[in-house]
Amino acid sequence: EARMLASARPRGGFDFSLCGRNEVIRQAAAGATGTMPRAMKTGTTLAGAIFNGGIVLGADTRATEGTVVADKNCEKIHYIAPNIYCCGAGTAADTEHTTALIASQLKLLQLNTGAGSRVVTAMTLLKRMLFRYQGHISAALILGGVDTTGAHLYTVWPHGSTSKLPYASMGSGSLAAMSVLESSYKEDMTEEECMELVKEAISAGVFNDLGSGSNVDLTVIRDDQSVTRHRNYTTPNDVGPLRALVQAPSVKTIPRGATQILSQTVTLSDVQVEVEGMERLST
Amino acid sequence: RILNKMMLAGASAGTQRTQSPIVTGTSVLAVKYDGGVLMIADTLGSYGSLARFTDLRRVRSVGDFTLVGGSGEYSDFTYLMEMLDAEVRDHRMEDDGFVATPESIYSLLRFSMHARRNKFDPLWNSVIIGGRRNGETFLGTVSMIGTAFEEEFLATGFGGHLAIPIMRKHWRPDMPEGEARALLETCARVCYYRDCRSINRLTLAKISDEGPVVSEPYQLETKWDYRLFVQPKAGAETGGSW
Numbered sequence: 447e448a449r450m451l452a453s454a455r456p457r458g459g460f461d462f463s464l465c466g467r468n469e470v471i472r473q474a475a476a477g478a479t480g481t482m483p484r485a486m487k488t489g490t491t492l493a494g495a496i497f498n499g500g501i502v503l504g505a506d507t508r509a510t511e512g513t514v515v516a517d518k519n520c521e522k523i524h525y526i527a528p529n530i531y532c533c534g535a536g537t538a539a540d541t542e543h544t545t546a547l548i549a550s551q552l553k554l555l556q557l558n559t560g561a562g563s564r565v566v567t568a569m570t571l572l573k574r575m576l577f578r579y580q581g582h583i584s585a586a587l588i589l590g591g592v593d594t595t596g597a598h599l600y601t602v603w604p605h606g607s608t609s610k611l612p613y614a615s616m617g618s619g620s621l622a623a624m625s626v627l628e629s630s631y632k633e634d635m636t637e638e639e640c641m642e643l644v645k646e647a648i649s650a651g652v653f654n655d656l657g658s659g660s661n662v663d664l665t666v667i668r669d670d671q672s673v674t675r676h677r678n679y680t681t682p683n684d685v686g687p688l689r690a691l692v693q694a695p696s697v698k699t700i701p702r703g704a705t706q707i708l709s710q711t712v713t714l715s716d717v718q719v720e721v722e723g724m725e726r727l728s729t
Numbered sequence: 730r731i732l733n734k735m736m737l738a739g740a741s742a743g744t745q746r747t748q749s750p751i752v753t754g755t756s757v758l759a760v761k762y763d764g765g766v767l768m769i770a771d772t773l774g775s776y777g778s779l780a781r782f783t784d785l786r787r788v789r790s791v792g793d794f795t796l797v798g799g800s801g802e803y804s805d806f807t808y809l810m811e812m813l814d815a816e817v818r819d820h821r822m823e824d825d826g827f828v829a830t831p832e833s834i835y836s837l838l839r840f841s842m843h844a845r846r847n848k849f850d851p852l853w854n855s856v857i858i859g860g861r862r863n864g865e866t867f868l869g870t871v872s873m874i875g876t877a878f879e880e881e882f883l884a885t886g887f888g889g890h891l892a893i894p895i896m897r898k899h900w901r902p903d904m905p906e907g908e909a910r911a912l913l914e915t916c917a918r919v920c921y922y923r924d925c926r927s928i929n930r931l932t933l934a935k936i937s938d939e940g941p942v943v944s945e946p947y948q949l950e951t952k953w954d955y956r957l958f959v960q961p962k963a964g965a966e967t968g969g970s971w
Contacts, residue, residue: 496957610957610962611957611958612955612956612957612958621887621890621891621894621923622890622891622894624891624919624923625890625891625892625894625895625916625919625923626894626895626898628918628919628922628923629895629915629916629918629919631955633955633956646898650894650895650898651894653894653897654893654894654897
C-alpha cells in the first residue's frame with residue numbers, strides 16, 4: 447500500500463537538486479557554445495483512434511538530434527500494462543523514463559490490488575508527475591488502452607493537462623496526421639479500417655513533416671484486451687533496394703590470379719619466437 | 730550591423746516599418762484542375778484573437794485571366810489589389826494589345842514583394858496567383874519576403890500544415906472540376922476545424938476559359954457530434970476527463 451509506493455512517491459514540493467549541476471554544465475560548455483548539450487528529441491508523428499472493438503495506436507520511427515537523424519528506426523509505442531500502451535513525443539529520454547516509471551507503478555498497484563490496470567489510472571499518474579515538473583519533462587503522450595470500463599484514448603501534455611478523445615495526434619507531424627484523421631475518421635470503424643486510417647495519418651506525418659520519417663509502427667488493443675504489435679507495419683522509406691543498385695560486388699570478391707605476380711622471393715626470418723603459457727580471460 | 734541599424738532607422742523621420750500585422754486573413758488554398766484553377770478562402774479578418782470582420786473578400790479576380798488570393802495583413806492585400814487593378818487599367822489605356830496575364834501579374838508581385846522586403850518594409854502577405862489563358866493553366870505563390878514558385882496545388886499559412894498533406898495524397902493531374910472542388914472543400918473543412926483564426930464562411934473562385942468567377946460566401950457542412958465528444962467524460966465509472 448502506501449509504503450510500497452513510497453520509493454516512487456516524491457517527498458513533496460519541487461525538487462531543484464539538479465539546478466546546480468545544470469549550471470556547472472552550462473559554465474563548462476561556455477567556452478565552446480555557452481549552451482546546454484542538445485537533448486535527443488523524437489520530432490515525431492503520433493496518432494491514435496478508437497474503433498468498434500478497441501483502439502489503434504500509431505507512431506513513426508525517427509529520432510532526431512537537432513537536424514540530424516539519430517535513430518532511423520526507434521520504438522515510440524511504449525508498454526505501460528498488458529492492456530495499455532503509450533506513444534511518446536518530445537525528448538526521447540523523458541518519454542522513455544516517464545512511461546517506464548508509470549508502468550512500474552502500475553505493476554505494483556496491480557500486484558497490490560489483484561485487479562487489472564485502468565487507462566485512467568495511468569493517465570492520472572502521468573499527469574500528476576508531469577505537473578509536478580512544471581513542463582520541464584518534455585513528454586507529450588498519446589495514452590490508449592482497453593480496461594474493464596471500455597476503450598479509452600487520452601492525450602497528455604508536458605505541463606500535465608489531458609484530453610479524452612475519439613482520435614488524437616501529437617508531435618511535430620500532428621497537423622499532417624490530424625488532417626487525415628479529421629477528413630477520414632468515422633464512428634464504429636472495423637479494425638482493418640482503423641489500422642488503415644492510423645497508418646495513413648502517420649504516413650502523412652512521415653512524408654510531410656521533416657521531424658518525422660522512416661517507418662510506421664502500429665499497436666492494436668482490442669476489447670478482449672488482446673494486443674497485436676505491428677512493429678514496422680509499413681516501411682515506405684526502405685533504402686535497401688537503392689543500396690543494392692549501387693553496390694559493386696566485384697570489388698568485394700576479387701578472384702585469385704586477378705593481380706599479376708611479377709616476381710617472388712621467399713626469405714626465412716632468423717627471429718626466435720617463444721610462446722609462453724597464456725592466461726584465460728574469466729568469463 | 731551598423732548598416733542594418735542605419736536602414737532600420739529609415740530614410741526620414743516619418744517612415745513607418747510594418748513589423749507586425751494588425752487585421753489578418755488566414756489560409757488560402759488553390760488547386761489546378763482540368764480546365765483551370767480553383768481557389769478558396771474564408772471571409773474572416775482577425776484582429777488578433779478577435780473575429781472582427783466577417784465579410785472580407787480575400788480571393789479576387791484581376792483582369793480576365795487571373796485570380797489572386799492573399800493571407801496576412803488585409804490592408805497590405807488591399808494595397809496590392811489596387812496596384813494590380815491599376816496595372817490592368819494601364820494596359821487597357823495603352824491599347825497596344827498587351828494585357829495583364831497570370832505570368833505578368835505573378836512577376837509583378839514577385840518583384841514588388843521582394844523589393845519591399847529589401848527596404849525592411851515588407852507587405853505582410855502570402856499571395857496565391859491562379860490563371861488560365863490560351864489553354865494554359867498557371868498557379869504560383871509569392872511570400873512576404875519575395876520567395877516565389879509555381880506548383881500544381883498551393884496553400885498559405887495554416888493550410889500549409891493542414892491542407893498540403895491531403896493535397897499531396899489526393900491531387901492528380903487533370904482532375905474534373907467537381908473532384909477538385911471536393912478536395913478543396915475537404916481541406917478547407919480541416920482548416921476550419923483546426924485553425925483557431927478561421928470561420929465557416931468561404932468564398933470559392935474559379936478561373937477557366939470562360940473567365941473568372943468568384944462565388945458569394947457559403948458554409949461547409951461540419952460534424953461536431955461524435956458520440957465520444959458528446960457523452961459526458963467526467964465520472965467515476967467511465968474514467969475521468971481533463
